[in-house]
Amino acid sequence: MIKATELLYYLVHPQELRQIIQWKTWHNPVHERDESKESATLKRCFFFLDMTSRSFSAVIKELHPELLVPVCLFYLVLRGLDTVEDDMTIPLEKKEPILRNFQDILEQDGWTFTENGPNEKDRQLLIEFNVVIEEFKKIKPAYQDIIKDITKRMGNGMADYCKNAEHNINGVNTIKDYELYCHYVAGLVGEGCTRLFVEGNLANPALLKRPELMESMGQLLQQVNIIRDVKEDWDDGRAFWPREIWSKHVDNFEDLFKPEYKQQALNCSSEMIVTALERADDCLYYLAGLKEQSVFNFCAIPQSMAIATLNTCFQNHNLFKKVVKITKGEACELMTESTQNLRMVCDIFRRYSRKIHHKNNPHDPSFLRISVACGKIEQFIESIFPSQPQPRTTEEKKLTAAEEARIKESAEEAKREMMFLMLAVGLTLFLITIVMFIVAWAAGARFDIAWVQLKSQLGSFFGSSSSTADVTKHVEL
Amino acid sequence: MGRPTILVTGGTGFLGSEIVKALVETNDYKVIALDINPPSLGTKTYPHVTYIRANILQPSELTKMFQETKPTIIVHSAGLVPAGNARYNCTKEERERVLEVNVSGTRNVVEAAKEVGVRGLVYTSSFTVVTDDLEEDFRNVNESAPTGRAGLVYGQSKTAAEELVLSSNTPSFHTVALRPSVIFGPADPTCIPVLHSCIPFTTPFIIGTGTNLADFIYVSNCADAHVLAVRNLLTAGTAAGEAFFISNGEPVAFRDFCVAVWKEFGHVPPVQVRIPKSLAWGLGAVAEWVSWVVGGTTTLSRGSVKDATAVRYVSMQKARRVLGYQPRVGLSEGVKITCEHFKRRYGSRPMASSGEFGC
Numbered sequence: 055m056i057k058a059t060e061l062l063y064y065l066v067h068p069q070e071l072r073q074i075i076q077w078k079t080w081h082n083p084v085h086e087r088d089e090s091k092e093s094a095t096l097k098r099c100f101f102f103l104d105m106t107s108r109s110f111s112a113v114i115k116e117l118h119p120e121l122l123v124p125v126c127l128f129y130l131v132l133r134g135l136d137t138v139e140d141d142m143t144i145p146l147e148k149k150e151p152i153l154r155n156f157q158d159i160l161e162q163d164g165w166t167f168t169e170n171g172p173n174e175k176d177r178q179l180l181i182e183f184n185v186v187i188e189e190f191k192k193i194k195p196a197y198q199d200i201i202k203d204i205t206k207r208m209g210n211g212m213a214d215y216c217k218n219a220e221h222n223i224n225g226v227n228t229i230k231d232y233e234l235y236c237h238y239v240a241g242l243v244g245e246g247c248t249r250l251f252v253e254g255n256l257a258n259p260a261l262l263k264r265p266e267l268m269e270s271m272g273q274l275l276q277q278v279n280i281i282r283d284v285k286e287d288w289d290d291g292r293a294f295w296p297r298e299i300w301s302k303h304v305d306n307f308e309d310l311f312k313p314e315y316k317q318q319a320l321n322c323s324s325e326m327i328v329t330a331l332e333r334a335d336d337c338l339y340y341l342a343g344l345k346e347q348s349v350f351n352f353c354a355i356p357q358s359m360a361i362a363t364l365n366t367c368f369q370n371h372n373l374f375k376k377v378v379k380i381t382k383g384e385a386c387e388l389m390t391e392s393t394q395n396l397r398m399v400c401d402i403f404r405r406y407s408r409k410i411h412h413k414n415n416p417h418d419p420s421f422l423r424i425s426v427a428c429g430k431i432e433q434f435i436e437s438i439f440p441s442q443p444q445p446r447t448t449e450e451k452k453l454t455a456a457e458e459a460r461i462k463e464s465a466e467e468a469k470r471e472m473m474f475l476m477l478a479v480g481l482t483l484f485l486i487t488i489v490m491f492i493v494a495w496a497a498g499a500r501f502d503i504a505w506v507q508l509k510s511q512l513g514s515f516f517g518s519s520s521s522t523a524d525v526t527k528h529v530e531l
Numbered sequence: 532m533g534r535p536t537i538l539v540t541g542g543t544g545f546l547g548s549e550i551v552k553a554l555v556e557t558n559d560y561k562v563i564a565l566d567i568n569p570p571s572l573g574t575k576t577y578p579h580v581t582y583i584r585a586n587i588l589q590p591s592e593l594t595k596m597f598q599e600t601k602p603t604i605i606v607h608s609a610g611l612v613p614a615g616n617a618r619y620n621c622t623k624e625e626r627e628r629v630l631e632v633n634v635s636g637t638r639n640v641v642e643a644a645k646e647v648g649v650r651g652l653v654y655t656s657s658f659t660v661v662t663d664d665l666e667e668d669f670r671n672v673n674e675s676a677p678t679g680r681a682g683l684v685y686g687q688s689k690t691a692a693e694e695l696v697l698s699s700n701t702p703s704f705h706t707v708a709l710r711p712s713v714i715f716g717p718a719d720p721t722c723i724p725v726l727h728s729c730i731p732f733t734t735p736f737i738i739g740t741g742t743n744l745a746d747f748i749y750v751s752n753c754a755d756a757h758v759l760a761v762r763n764l765l766t767a768g769t770a771a772g773e774a775f776f777i778s779n780g781e782p783v784a785f786r787d788f789c790v791a792v793w794k795e796f797g798h799v800p801p802v803q804v805r806i807p808k809s810l811a812w813g814l815g816a817v818a819e820w821v822s823w824v825v826g827g828t829t830t831l832s833r834g835s836v837k838d839a840t841a842v843r844y845v846s847m848q849k850a851r852r853v854l855g856y857q858p859r860v861g862l863s864e865g866v867k868i869t870c871e872h873f874k875r876r877y878g879s880r881p882m883a884s885s886g887e888f889g890c
Contacts (some may be wrong), residue, residue: 436671441670
């Protein structure tokens, strides 16, 4: 149901409406899932996918048939894990063994979990988790091993994080802790997905040799979420922004949300944003290693959304008042562009990095760092898609002693000529001006009046009212 | 002791002294600093470094010094950089001086080195051998780009000298040329002082788009690259006969670098006025004309407008691959350290206009 306010919005933003219509009409999925061949439990899994994820379900469902089910189950497994971790109503002693042994749970037929608090939005998934386990057993063992390995490491990481009492009281302390947290909840997902892609022969195996690239893919997405959700998380009593960053700007985390600390809050958000933005070139590098279109789309769409979200959050104080979002039109435009090729995605990254650079404020302590991060994106894109050929090769000039002298000679000559030329131009202009003045004067021009008026206009322009009044009086007389 | 001896020409200069420091810190070499000037007051000297005074324009002096000290490798970093207005319009004498020091001086060093049987030479060239062509933009340019199109005397002199060095490469005498981008750091004689002199009257004007990327290198990173080149010549020798672009690998909008430096001096331009490139070029021409008529120098000139609006950054993939070069000091950190040093030098006098229109 379209709301009246939305209708009004699109009336004044026809461009965005156009983007939405374009996406809806022209987007053809690379692959479509074939529901007729799916078992009842698999259908239920896809139902849960739609229920638990808004942003990922669409891209997952268009994946190559080889990976469609494994990735869907991978997502649901991690979502299940996350639902246990997130729930503050489960006591730690109950939570910890579940998190640490979740990979074994995947082998227990009929395992379900009903002890989530009533407000946990995805609790139904765990109540019927047996359907996920049933489908999990059917996928290739190689895929099962990858998913179990990631689940194990993520579960243990989450358990460590929950157990660390300091996090519960003070939030995340150092930037290292922050990146470690993002590693467990997102960097590992990047690794898992990459291993699935390579196992399915849909990505370049070399990606596994550059682990920092897949790490950055996850880090960028997670960090953007943490930046964007700062207000919502704080209202829920959580803070993921590391103390090492915010303490440079404010004494207490809650000060960030007070209007009197607006500038400090913006500076703090800049530092968070640049920390994420510095990962952008790695992400483009990663995308260059993907072979198959549906896998490319699956990875590229969230990255494009992330960089656009960074731009929306940058220098935007609303970040501390509500959840800021990119508009639906912008999102559709990004999806249309991200489902083409690497070049289009590079264009998106460059476009948003320039928008960020344009808003960069010299008073911001992170000013130069932001500028460097934007420059790195430009350089990386230039390195894979040169905008100009390497400078043309001409016959090389070799300076022998004689030629050195000749160059010196001719440069001197050119300089003298230039000076004479400029002198001549200057003199000519000067003479013409004089002649024009004489002609105008002879024809009766009153330069004295023109001068006074000019002065009065200049005076009023600069706001010196008293002298203006005097001058106008004279002129009127 | 079997430690190789490394002789650094220009060893008490801005870059040379940093190279000496980096070599000393490896503990792998015996270091000799050769310079026309003794270490200046207040700069750090090292007890185990031999400081000798010689003029690279005197071949006999050089040969004698080389024979006495028997260096294994020579790092030739002595050179003359025409700064400020002299970069674009130098007098005949200035021009000849630059060519003499940079080209003839290099020839003397190469010949003396060969004569006494030095094993290799690392030459401090400059990225201007490619980028001093003011008519063109250089985006992520690599070593395959042709040299020899420099329009300014500095680039021309460095091109000739680099050519001379690289063509002297033989199996018994290995040579390598490093082409740093704009070097800055504490005690830097050109980059930071020129930017500092823009405060306060020139800072509000943004010439052109203000987004053109420029490339810089912090002095200690540049010195690191020299040490790596020395090591390469002594071991694998894969760099012999090659030229390498080196930079901080952090191309940044030229305007932003200026603003960041000014900010360290407590000055943020209170207003920003955009001036189209063509208008600025015209003003530059007028300023040059006026200063030519009146006598005196001008910071605004057609050349400086082109320098400020040019896109110029290099790819350092080759240096990374062959030399294993990796900048250790980031750009932001480098700017901070450098400006701290200059603040002490200039004293803490407040800048004339800082905060006048402040918010």
